Amino acid sequence: MEHVLIKTQQLTKRYGPVSVVKGLNLEVKSGEIFGFLGPNGAGKTTTIKMLTGLLDPSEGEAFICGYDISKQPTQAKALMAYVPDQPKLYGKLSAREFLHLVAALYRVPKDIIAERTEQLLGMFELGDRVDELLESYSHGMRQKVVLAAALIHQPKVILLDEPTVGLDPASARLLKDVLQEMARQGAAIFVSTHILEIAERMCHRVGILKDGLLIAQGSPEELRQKVGHSGESLEDIFLELTGGHENAELIHSLEEG
Numbered sequence: 001m002e003h004v005l006i007k008t009q010q011l012t013k014r015y016g017p018v019s020v021v022k023g024l025n026l027e028v029k030s031g032e033i034f035g036f037l038g039p040n041g042a043g044k045t046t047t048i049k050m051l052t053g054l055l056d057p058s059e060g061e062a063f064i065c066g067y068d069i070s071k072q073p074t075q076a077k078a079l080m081a082y083v084p085d086q087p088k089l090y091g092k093l094s095a096r097e098f099l100h101l102v103a104a105l106y107r108v109p110k111d112i113i114a115e116r117t118e119q120l121l122g123m124f125e126l127g128d129r130v131d132e133l134l135e136s137y138s139h140g141m142r143q144k145v146v147l148a149a150a151l152i153h154q155p156k157v158i159l160l161d162e163p164t165v166g167l168d169p170a171s172a173r174l175l176k177d178v179l180q181e182m183a184r185q186g187a188a189i190f191v192s193t194h195i196l197e198i199a200e201r202m203c204h205r206v207g208i209l210k211d212g213l214l215i216a217q218g219s220p221e222e223l224r225q226k227v228g229h230s231g232e233s234l235e236d237i238f239l240e241l242t243g244g245h246e247n248a249e250l251i252h253s254l255e256e257g
Helices: 044-052 073-078 095-105 110-123 139-151 169-184 196-202 220-227 234-242 244-256
Strands: 004-015 018-029 033-037 059-064 080-083 157-161 188-192 205-210 213-218
Touching: 004 044, 004 188, 018 044, 018 059, 018 188, 018 213, 033 044, 033 169, 033 196, 044 059, 044 080, 044 157, 044 188, 059 073, 073 080, 080 139, 095 110, 095 139, 110 139, 139 169, 157 169, 169 188, 169 196, 196 234, 205 220, 205 234, 213 220, 213 234, 220 234
Parallel strands: 033 188, 033 205, 080 157, 157 188
Antiparallel strands: 004 018, 004 059, 205 213
């Protein structure tokens, strides 16, 4: 049976007179990968930070596995993982030490920390460099370590903000495979991305945010029906719904001129 693991009700964030997120209502169920799309400045990162409890909403509520993130943060955060767009690591730790630290913070039983650490580092193809300091890692390698750390406590909800930034194509494909496997095991995946091709191949449903408003949500096929063009790619749908087609046509006309 599917359960709603991520839910928002009229979630709103204002900075002074400016509303960055406006009355957001959405649900993500267990086993589902939900893509959160929108132009720069649409409010995607602000939404994710409210879902994680890093920002307090101005109005409305956000729930993780039924727990109100504002009123029951300890219970909610124990069941989630968050991968920011610019992850920060302790450069003087090795990958192994970092994962052990994160596992301890999440109170993973000591007798399984080592086994799970080796499994995750192997899965992300970091096995031969597990004892090198993180400060020597490339951006892509650091991103892999952060992803491995996010999974160490087997979260029910995974929130990712632009997770493919800095990843090579093989690593991006690996990430997709890992997230799909987590979804098959019953997790709810909420991923913000600018790469619409990845969203189309990976996500069961997507939501499109524009100026803080959720203007459309559904499967790619449902969105095609919404715009009335059955053969269009998700990129075409996105541009049509957000007004990007006009900009693309303007650029094309300038190039021709």
